Amino acid sequence: MRKKIALALLITGLVAGSATPTNVSWAASKASLEKINRELKQIQQKYKAQQQQVKETDKKIAYVQKQQKDLQTELMQIDLRRNETQKKLDKLEAQMDDTKEKAAQAQDQLDEAKERVAKRESLLKTRVKSMYERGNVSYLDVLLGASDFGDFLTRMEGLQLILEQDTRILEDNIRDKETIETKKKEIDHQLVVYAGMFQEAENLKDELDKQYKQSLVVKAELQKQEKELHEIKEEEEAQLLAIAREQSAKYAERVRAMSAGSSGYKGGKLGLPLADGTFRISSGFGMRSDPFTGRAAGHNGLDMAAPKGTTIRAAEKGIVIFAGYSNGFGNTVMIKHNSEITTLYGHIREGGIFVSVGQSVERGQKIAEVGATGRATGNHLHFTVYKNDVAVDPTPYIR
Numbered sequence: 001m002r003k004k005i006a007l008a009l010l011i012t013g014l015v016a017g018s019a020t021p022t023n024v025s026w027a028a029s030k031a032s033l034e035k036i037n038r039e040l041k042q043i044q045q046k047y048k049a050q051q052q053q054v055k056e057t058d059k060k061i062a063y064v065q066k067q068q069k070d071l072q073t074e075l076m077q078i079d080l081r082r083n084e085t086q087k088k089l090d091k092l093e094a095q096m097d098d099t100k101e102k103a104a105q106a107q108d109q110l111d112e113a114k115e116r117v118a119k120r121e122s123l124l125k126t127r128v129k130s131m132y133e134r135g136n137v138s139y140l141d142v143l144l145g146a147s148d149f150g151d152f153l154t155r156m157e158g159l160q161l162i163l164e165q166d167t168r169i170l171e172d173n174i175r176d177k178e179t180i181e182t183k184k185k186e187i188d189h190q191l192v193v194y195a196g197m198f199q200e201a202e203n204l205k206d207e208l209d210k211q212y213k214q215s216l217v218v219k220a221e222l223q224k225q226e227k228e229l230h231e232i233k234e235e236e237e238a239q240l241l242a243i244a245r246e247q248s249a250k251y252a253e254r255v256r257a258m259s260a261g262s263s264g265y266k267g268g269k270l271g272l273p274l275a276d277g278t279f280r281i282s283s284g285f286g287m288r289s290d291p292f293t294g295r296a297a298g299h300n301g302l303d304m305a306a307p308k309g310t311t312i313r314a315a316e317k318g319i320v321i322f323a324g325y326s327n328g329f330g331n332t333v334m335i336k337h338n339s340e341i342t343t344l345y346g347h348i349r350e351g352g353i354f355v356s357v358g359q360s361v362e363r364g365q366k367i368a369e370v371g372a373t374g375r376a377t378g379n380h381l382h383f384t385v386y387k388n389d390v391a392v393d394p395t396p397y398i399r
Contacts, residue, residue: 330374
């Protein structure tokens with residue numbers, strides 16, 4: 001929007017600047033015209049340099065905006081990784097809780113195993129104590145003390161049962177002790193593994209949180225840079241507009257100097273901007289119904305409907321003071337003919353401008369082609385005549 005306003009102001013400045021009173025004599029000498037041309041060249045160089053400066057600032061703004069876009073993507077990726085890490089932490093926490101519960105169950109089993117070992121050891125101790133209290137009696141003494149062979153077999157069977165029981169007690173003790181150690185090692189190892197994984201995930205989340213905060217700081221700095229660059233650009237565009245006005249005033253001075261000679265346009269009738277028979281007047285000068293809103297509105301020129309690409313001709317000799325895009329008129333050309341008269345040609349087709357600012361043109365010379373750029377409902381030429389900075393009805397000038 002700012003660019004469109006600047007362009008509108010620029011065209012106003014061109015017309016107004018062209019009509020500024022001056023003390024330059026209409027009988028300007030060749031030396032005076034050469035001086036004006038030199039000054040105009042310097043202004044044009046300054047204008048181009050300022051345009052380049054604006055372009056450089058645009059590049060910087062685009063680069064900062066790209067950095068912000070990339071940073072936003074990075075922030076999104078960090079957020080996704082933080083979510084994944086948090087899910088991993090939640091899962092590990094659940095696994096650790098489950099493992100702690102299993103550890104508690106295993107501890108109960110270990111306590112039971114220890115209790116069984118203690119009972120067996122107590123039984124063995126009781127037996128050893130009993131044997132001690134009865135004296136040093138060997139298994140052989142027990143067998144030899146049998147009263148007959150049947151008693152001997154009975155005693156042997158009893159001793160065998162005792163031996164088997166003692167052996168089983170010792171084996172159970174060994175097995176339970178091994179189970180205790182194995183269970184304890186497994187649970188301790190599993191808890192250590194989970195604790196390590198949990199700590200690793202927590203460290204990662206802390207690092208991601210740190211990266212996210214740092215990225216937010218960078219984002220704020222980039223936003224600050226973009227704001228400053230836009231402010232710089234506004235200043236540069238204001239300078240560009242000032243140079244354009246200076247250039248416009250110098251063009252006007254040049255036109256007046258040239259008009260003082262025999263080759264300048266002295267006033268009078270203008271030629272048709274479109275060849276006779278190639279167009280029809282679709283809208284006249286003055287009040288009309290706006291084709292977009294339907295409301296009554298002023299119209300500052302003639303609309304000449306013609307096929308796209310129809311040749312647009314200079315209405316009279318003069319100097320091109322504007323050739324570019326203007327809000328509303330679309331692609332536009334403006335020609336300064338003398339100190340009073342300026343003509344405007346609007347809605348030129350895309351790529352249809354064939355003259356440049358500062359160029360001298362002759363009456364009837366092709367300057368552009370009909371189109372429908374800007375605020376237009378169809379292919380046509382909008383033709384305006386400005387007299388002393390005021391739009392007037394073109395009809396008396398072309399008839």
